[in-house]
Amino acid sequence: MQPMIKLENVTKLYNTVLGVNDVSVELPPGGYGLLGPNGAGKSTLLNLLIGQLSPTRGTVTVLGVNPRNNGSLLGRIGFCPAFEGMYARVSGLEWLTYLLRLQDYSKQKARIRAEECLTQVGMQHAMHKQIASYSRGMRQRTKLAQAIAHEPELLILDEPLSGLDPIGRASVNKLLQDWIGNGRSLLIASHVLHEIEALTKSFLLISGGRLLASGTADDVHQMLLQVPMELQIRCSDPRRLAARILQDGQAELVKLTGNTSDDPLTVSTRNAADFSHSLMKSVLEEEISVNRLDTSDESLQSLFNSLMRIHRGEL
Amino acid sequence: MNKLMAVYQYELRRTASAGRIIWWIALASFPVLITLLLQWLWTSIESRPGGPADNPQVIIESSDAEGGFEQSPGSFSSADSPANRSDRGRKGWGGRDRRFDPQEDSGRRRPRPRRSAPEMSQRPTIWSIIYFITTPCVCCAMSVLLTAAPAVASELEQKSWSYVASRPQGILWLMLGKFLAAATWGITTSITGVSVALLIAETDMKSQIWTTIVMLSILSAFAYSAIYLFLGTLLFRRAMVLCVMYTAIAEIMIGAFPAVINRLTVQFRLRALAVQWAPLADDFRENDEVSWYFGEATSLEHIMWLGIMTGTLLLAAIQLARYREFTAAVESDL
Numbered sequence: 001m002q003p004m005i006k007l008e009n010v011t012k013l014y015n016t017v018l019g020v021n022d023v024s025v026e027l028p029p030g031g032y033g034l035l036g037p038n039g040a041g042k043s044t045l046l047n048l049l050i051g052q053l054s055p056t057r058g059t060v061t062v063l064g065v066n067p068r069n070n071g072s073l074l075g076r077i078g079f080c081p082a083f084e085g086m087y088a089r090v091s092g093l094e095w096l097t098y099l100l101r102l103q104d105y106s107k108q109k110a111r112i113r114a115e116e117c118l119t120q121v122g123m124q125h126a127m128h129k130q131i132a133s134y135s136r137g138m139r140q141r142t143k144l145a146q147a148i149a150h151e152p153e154l155l156i157l158d159e160p161l162s163g164l165d166p167i168g169r170a171s172v173n174k175l176l177q178d179w180i181g182n183g184r185s186l187l188i189a190s191h192v193l194h195e196i197e198a199l200t201k202s203f204l205l206i207s208g209g210r211l212l213a214s215g216t217a218d219d220v221h222q223m224l225l226q227v228p229m230e231l232q233i234r235c236s237d238p239r240r241l242a243a244r245i246l247q248d249g250q251a252e253l254v255k256l257t258g259n260t261s262d263d264p265l266t267v268s269t270r271n272a273a274d275f276s277h278s279l280m281k282s283v284l285e286e287e288i289s290v291n292r293l294d295t296s297d298e299s300l301q302s303l304f305n306s307l308m309r310i311h312r313g314e315l
Numbered sequence: 316m317n318k319l320m321a322v323y324q325y326e327l328r329r330t331a332s333a334g335r336i337i338w339w340i341a342l343a344s345f346p347v348l349i350t351l352l353l354q355w356l357w358t359s360i361e362s363r364p365g366g367p368a369d370n371p372q373v374i375i376e377s378s379d380a381e382g383g384f385e386q387s388p389g390s391f392s393s394a395d396s397p398a399n400r401s402d403r404g405r406k407g408w409g410g411r412d413r414r415f416d417p418q419e420d421s422g423r424r425r426p427r428p429r430r431s432a433p434e435m436s437q438r439p440t441i442w443s444i445i446y447f448i449t450t451p452c453v454c455c456a457m458s459v460l461l462t463a464a465p466a467v468a469s470e471l472e473q474k475s476w477s478y479v480a481s482r483p484q485g486i487l488w489l490m491l492g493k494f495l496a497a498a499t500w501g502i503t504t505s506i507t508g509v510s511v512a513l514l515i516a517e518t519d520m521k522s523q524i525w526t527t528i529v530m531l532s533i534l535s536a537f538a539y540s541a542i543y544l545f546l547g548t549l550l551f552r553r554a555m556v557l558c559v560m561y562t563a564i565a566e567i568m569i570g571a572f573p574a575v576i577n578r579l580t581v582q583f584r585l586r587a588l589a590v591q592w593a594p595l596a597d598d599f600r601e602n603d604e605v606s607w608y609f610g611e612a613t614s615l616e617h618i619m620w621l622g623i624m625t626g627t628l629l630l631a632a633i634q635l636a637r638y639r640e641f642t643a644a645v646e647s648d649l
Contacts, residue, residue, distance in 0.1 A: 085474030
C-alpha cells in the first residue's frame, strides 16, 4: 500500500534555527496524532506536508507526490492551521463559499456546500454573521468546516480543539471520529495527550524538531513505564531515609539537598510500584514521619523531557 | 476563470471598507477640486475691474523678436496662422505673454504684466495637462498604491495566507485577483474624478480629453498595480515605504530625466502617450524639445512597452509569491 506520508531525513532550517531535525517516518493511511510541546516543530512539519515550506534537506512525499507548489495534491488535502487568520468583515458563509470556489466549485454549488458544512459543524445559526462577531469556538468550527468542505482524502489539523468548550469539543471529536471511521485519513497536531487519545491510537511524538517516538497509545504508556519516575519526599529525617532507600536498592538516583524537614529528598526510580511498597516499609521501620510526597505526573511534557534525555543518552 | 472571479469579487467586497471608501472619494475629488479652483481663479480674473473683459488689449509674445502675436481675451491677433504656430513651436511653447506697453518702448520702467485667464482655444491643452497630472499620475497611482502595495503583507499579517495557499493554484489566483482588484480601484477613482471634473470645466474638446485621460488611467492602473504588487511581494514588511520610495525616485525623478533611463518608467510612456492623444496645441506637440524628449516611438510601441512591463512584473510577483515561503507558522513556531 502506498504510504499516506513519507518523510526521509527531513530537516528544515530557518536561517540558523532548526525547525525540524532529520525526521524520517512512513505512515500508511489512517488517523494519527502529532504530539509535542509548544515550539516542538509540529506546525513546521505540517507546513512541510502541505507544501507551504520546502525542506532544507530530505524529501517529503504526501499521497505519493511532492507537495511543494503541487496544485493537484492540494485539492486532495484539507488543512486547518492553528492560527485564526480569517477575514473579520465577511460572514462565515461568504468566506467558506470563496474558499470552495478556489477548489473549483461553481458559485452556486460552493454556497450550497458551504451551508452544508457550516451546519455540520454547528454553525447554522451564525453563518450569516460577520466573522468579527464570532467567539473563539465558533471560529474554530468555521476553520474546521473549510478544511472538510471539499471532501479531501487527507485532513491535516493543527490544534483544532483549542478554544472549544466541552460541548464543542465533543461535537468536533464526534465529527473527526466519523471521519476516521469512514476510512479517511487524518493527522491531528496537539500538545494535549488526552485530546488525541479520544480520536486515535497512533501517535508521533516530536520535540525540539526531532521525532522522538511513534506508535500506539500502549507503546506510549509502555515508554512512560520505562521512563524513570521522579519523586520528592519531605520528611522529618531526610538523611536517614536516603540511606535506607539506597540500602533497599529500589532507586536509580537519590539526591539530598539538606538535612532539615524543609529540604526535599529527590528519588528517581524505574519501578514505581515496588518502590512505593519499599518506601512504606522503610518509613514504618525507621519511624520517620513523611510530611509530603510529590510525584511527577505523567504529563506529555515530562514524557518529552524524559524522551529527550534518553535521546541525548542521559538516561 | 471561476477562481479568478472568486478572488476578484471577494477582494473588492473585502477591501470596500469605510476607510478605503473615504480614500477613494478623497482621491477622486482631487481633479475636481483643482478644476473648481482654476475655474474660480479664471472667473475672478476675468470679472476683475480693469481685467481683460473690461479692457481689451493687444498681447505680444515676450520672446518674439521675429514678431508673433497672440490674442488675449477680446483682443485682436494676427499671430495664429499655421506658419507662425510652427515658428513659435521651434522657439518654445508657452512663451510668457506680455501686454503691450508703450512705456517699455520709450525705455521707462515697465509695470508688472497683468495676469489674464487663458482663452478658450488654449484651455483643452491646459486641462489635458492638468488632468494628466492629477488623474493617471496622482489619483490612479495613489489609489493603486493603497490597494496593491499591502496586498501580500495584509494576507500575511492577518495570517489568512495559508487558507488560500493550501488551495490548488491558490497563490496564482490570489495574486491575479488582487492585481485586478487594485487596478479596478485605480480605474474607478480616475474615471469618476475626471468625469466630474470635466462636467465643471469650461473647455472645448471635453470628450477627447475624457477619452485620453480614461485610456491613460487604465494603462496607468494596470502598470502601477503590477509594479506595486511586485514590490509588495519582494519586501512585504516594508511594502508601502518601498512603493512610495520607488514612486518618488524612479517615477518622478528618473522619469523626468531627459536620458534613455527614463524610458524604463511608466511615467515616460504615459507622458508620451498623452502628448500623442490629448488635444494639445499644435505648437506644443510640434515643439523640438518635446519631440526630442519623447522620441519617435508610436502609441502602439508605448502601449506594448507598458504591456510587457506589466506582464513581466506580474509574472515575477506571482513566481516570487509561489516560491517564497510565506507562512505564519514560520514566525509563530520559533
